[in-house]
Amino acid sequence: MTGYLTSLIAIITREALRFVHQRERFVAALVRPLVWLLVFAAGFRAALGLSIIPPYQTYITYETYIVPGLCGMILLFNGMQSSLSLIYDREMGSMKLLLTSPMPRWWLLMSKLLGATAISILQVYAFLLIAGLYGIKMPAAGYITVLPALIVAGLMLGSLGLLLSSFIKQLENFAGAMNFVIFPMFFLSSALYPLWKMAESSELLHDICAVNPFTHAVELIRFALHTQFNGAALGWTLLAAAVFTAAALWGYSPEGSGIRRRS
Amino acid sequence: MTGIRVADLSYSYGAKTALDNVSFEVAQGAFCALLGPNGAGKSTLFNVLTRLFVPPEGRIEIAGINLNTQPRAALAKLGIVFQQSTLDLDLTVRQNLSYFAALQGIAGRERANRIDAVLDRLQITDRAREKARTLNGGHRRRAEIARALLHSPAVLLLDEPTVGLDAAARASITDHVHSLSDDGTTILWATHLADEVRPDDRLVILHQARVLADADARDFQGDASLQDAFLALTA
Numbered sequence: 001m002t003g004y005l006t007s008l009i010a011i012i013t014r015e016a017l018r019f020v021h022q023r024e025r026f027v028a029a030l031v032r033p034l035v036w037l038l039v040f041a042a043g044f045r046a047a048l049g050l051s052i053i054p055p056y057q058t059y060i061t062y063e064t065y066i067v068p069g070l071c072g073m074i075l076l077f078n079g080m081q082s083s084l085s086l087i088y089d090r091e092m093g094s095m096k097l098l099l100t101s102p103m104p105r106w107w108l109l110m111s112k113l114l115g116a117t118a119i120s121i122l123q124v125y126a127f128l129l130i131a132g133l134y135g136i137k138m139p140a141a142g143y144i145t146v147l148p149a150l151i152v153a154g155l156m157l158g159s160l161g162l163l164l165s166s167f168i169k170q171l172e173n174f175a176g177a178m179n180f181v182i183f184p185m186f187f188l189s190s191a192l193y194p195l196w197k198m199a200e201s202s203e204l205l206h207d208i209c210a211v212n213p214f215t216h217a218v219e220l221i222r223f224a225l226h227t228q229f230n231g232a233a234l235g236w237t238l239l240a241a242a243v244f245t246a247a248a249l250w251g252y253s254p255e256g257s258g259i260r261r262r263s
Numbered sequence: 264m265t266g267i268r269v270a271d272l273s274y275s276y277g278a279k280t281a282l283d284n285v286s287f288e289v290a291q292g293a294f295c296a297l298l299g300p301n302g303a304g305k306s307t308l309f310n311v312l313t314r315l316f317v318p319p320e321g322r323i324e325i326a327g328i329n330l331n332t333q334p335r336a337a338l339a340k341l342g343i344v345f346q347q348s349t350l351d352l353d354l355t356v357r358q359n360l361s362y363f364a365a366l367q368g369i370a371g372r373e374r375a376n377r378i379d380a381v382l383d384r385l386q387i388t389d390r391a392r393e394k395a396r397t398l399n400g401g402h403r404r405r406a407e408i409a410r411a412l413l414h415s416p417a418v419l420l421l422d423e424p425t426v427g428l429d430a431a432a433r434a435s436i437t438d439h440v441h442s443l444s445d446d447g448t449t450i451l452w453a454t455h456l457a458d459e460v461r462p463d464d465r466l467v468i469l470h471q472a473r474v475l476a477d478a479d480a481r482d483f484q485g486d487a488s489l490q491d492a493f494l495a496l497t498a
Contacts, residue, residue, distance in 0.1 A: 003368025010365030014351070021353050093347040100313045101366040102339035108366070254317040 007103050008111045015115035018085070029077060029123045030130070033070035037131060041066050053194055055226040063136050068222035069191025071124045071150065072214060075157045078123065080182055082116035083161030084174055091170070099252070106249050113162055113245075117154035124150055142225040149224035152234065153217035156241035160213075163244045166251025189215040190222075213240035264327045266291045266418050266449025267312070272321030274307055281307040282318070283472040289451060289465060291326070291417070294444040296460040296480065297453040299469035300497055305453040306346060308469065309422045312451075313343055326417035326449070339367070342416030344407050346423045346453075352396040356387065356406045359395055360413060367414040381409040385439070401432030408440065418449045425459065433459075457490040470497045 019025065041063045056064075089095040098108050128143065138146075164177055186192075188205065189212050199206035209215050216236035223230035267289040274282040281304045289295040299305050310316045312323060314334055323330040325337040350359050357378060364374045382388045385405040390398060395406065404424055411419060421440060425433040437459050444450050452459070460466060462481040467474060475496055476483055484492045 002370060006365045006368050006370040010362050014354075014362055017354065017358075093345055093349040094351060096313070096315065096343075096345055097349050097363060097366060099315055100338060100341070100343055102335045103366060103368060104335065254314055 003103060004107060007101070007108060008114070011108065011111040012115035012118060015082075015112070015119055019119050025081065026123065026126075029074055029081075030127055032077065033073050033127050034130060036070055036073070037063060037066065037136070038134065053196070055223045055228040055230075061136075063131075065194075066192060067128070067131055067136055067138070068225055069189070069218050071127065071146075071221050071225075072153060072157075072189075072191055072218040073186060074124050074127055075117075075120050075150070075154045075217070076182060076186060076214060078116065078120035079154070079157035079159075079161035080164070080178060081161075082112070082158055083165040083168070083177075086112070086162065086165035087168055087170075087174060090165075105252060109162060109249060109252055110245075113155060113158045116158045116161070117151060120154045120158070121147070121150045138225045139227055141227045145227045146221060146224040149220045149234075152237050152241065153221055156213060156217055156237050156244065159241050159244035159248055162248035163251060166248050185212060185214040188212050189218055191215075191218050213237060216240070264291050265289065265324065266293060266326060267295070267451055268322075268324040269308075269312075270322045272308075272311065272318055272323065274311055274316060274318045280472050282311065285321070285469070285472075285474050287467045287474055287477050289449055291449055292444055292447040293465050294441055294450045294452065294461075294463075295465040295467060297451055297467050297469060298455070298457065298460060298493060299453075300455055303455075303469045304472045305455075305469055306422060309343075309345075309420060309453060312420060313341065314338060339414070340417045342411035342414070342419040342448075344404075344411050344419070344421040344424050346426060348403055348407065350395040350403060350406060350410075353394065355392050355394050356382070356398070356409075357391040359406065360410050363410045364413050369414060377413050377415075381412045384412065385409040399432075400428050401435065404428065404432070404436055405439075408436070412443075412448075416448065418451070419443065420451050420453075422453045423455070424452070425454070425456070457488075457493050460489055468493065468496060 044062055086095065099105060101108060128138070160181070164181065168174060168177055188209050190209060191214070195206055195209050195215070198209050213236060216233040219230055220233040220237050223233065265288050269288070270286050272282055272285040273280070285308065297305055297308070307316070311318050314330060317331070326340040328337040328340060330337040351362070354362065360378045360381070361374060364377060369377060379388070382391055385408055387402055387405050387409060390402055390406070395403060398406065408421070408424070424440070425436055428436065440450060440452060441461065454460070460480050464480045466476065466478055466480040466483050468476040480489060483489070487495075
């Protein structure tokens, strides 16, 4: 067991060191949701009327509504960022160190996933802190109850990144994957508008949003931030995490079809 | 016990055959040069030996352990220096070694002691605190060899480790790795340069996915130079 723990700590430490070395990545990760919160939400506030929907018990401002979605956005972008760094590792060759270690491959990849999720969550809390200073506050207990939701959502989106990295051949292809994954996932979700609003425009789009795992991750975070539990959202997020993780582990296995791309 | 045993190994990329029924053995503690021109299949063989690829046919034993049936135990016996540098350039030499030791499950005081020992062995102790990015090519290679020796592997694989080095660094690395076999470590050294092979070395020549020769270098070259004998065989 010591070997498992030793490798886990080493991988998380390396992820943290890499993050510290890339301060601009931290700033970018914070600026992105803050622009949405402080600029986009301010503009949309008047245009978008929100009814009272769970977990809210009163009318809320649009800024309050999109905070959980923006937490999800940080996790989503970080999931993709960790995918990018895995592809970079593969191109630079350092992925081979992981894949030829005598520790089980699944454990090493899970350690990577945990490390990336931990860093994502730190960024979410930094964002929530700034949002709080700006006056968009959540219930005090919500900052604690949201932690398990962030872990589950972070693992799900991180495992999606892991899956993508096992199938994207080259670094240059990453931008394409961003367009096909990040933007549809984000916009076809409840991050920016409640699903009933989407249903008013198009039932089809509403249905797509309803099966989008990112929607469930955002709802899980939204309810947890208001100290409430959303079992369905948790179930869907866990299911998506399990599917993405299993597919990613297969993709990274020596037998997986993706292995030849890692020569 | 053999250091490396490869039997009836084949591997293809679609229709292109990269390894065709490759078989050879390297005795424990021997230095074996895997000589072959570019595209001979050397890197594919390394990817299979390190289980990055799983071959559909053939059997591989590392220090007597079957790589297919006991991959973790076999990989634990293996030290690897890849052709492409795998150092994290933003970490110091010591941090790079420490990270790798942890991936081998080595922790605490033992890790520190082993790092000190291999740094000393490769004569780069004074570079330990320098970032890998600041090292020259020769020192980077030494750092990678030091890293590959951290867990005291029974078998050391090096895939064209002198590529990109100047003549002095190339000679120094070649000498040093030859000396590693003195303590019983089995070495498989892939190269396309005949001057890196010594008469006492075991020699396996790989060409167009097949083993063309498997002999002591001295016996293979006879009265000719190794370079001439190699070119005559692969022309």
